[in-house]
Amino acid sequence: MKRENEKEDLNSGSDAPGGNPPGEEMAAILKSCRTIAVVGLSDRPDRASYRVAAYLKGKGYRIIPVNPTRKEIMGEKCYPNLASITEPVDIVDIFRDVDAIPEVVEEAIGIKAGAIWMQLGLVHNEAAKKARSAGICVVQSRCLMVEHKNLVG
Secondary structure, three states: OOOOOOOOOOOOOOOOOOOOOOHHHHHHHHHHOOEEEEEOOOOOOOOHHHHHHHHHHHOOOEEEEEOOOOOEEOOEEOEOOHHHOOOOOOEEEEOOOHHHHHHHHHHHHHOOOOEEEEOOOOOOHHHHHHHHHOOOEEEOOOOHHHHHHHHOO
16 A cells, blocks of 8 residues: 655654654543444455454454445444444544545544544545544554554553
């Protein structure tokens, strides 16, 4: 997957255009949230999206698959898009190509998601800025599973 800006320091503070929140803020998000919509969740266990979602489900999170080509993944009903989800979503975890991020972010804003998490290698500063302007915390190019292991355990 390509990055919008390869040289940007993604660990910089949340004030930076493409920066991530500090570790304490990411940990607080992970500790307080319970529902994660995984956009682009695959039904194939060998895919990163499946492994991450399975890990999070095993840690007690409610996983909501978002995949328009499937009816169910991991025993959970699939939704074609975020707008179709009928319950509040704490985190939108994105496993889509960078070109799809602006549309996913628009939907996340529309459902008033608490946070948007772009998986490792995914950066879209323009979409991130728009989400932050709407009051949504954004994490870019970080694996939700790895950060959970490092920050929450």
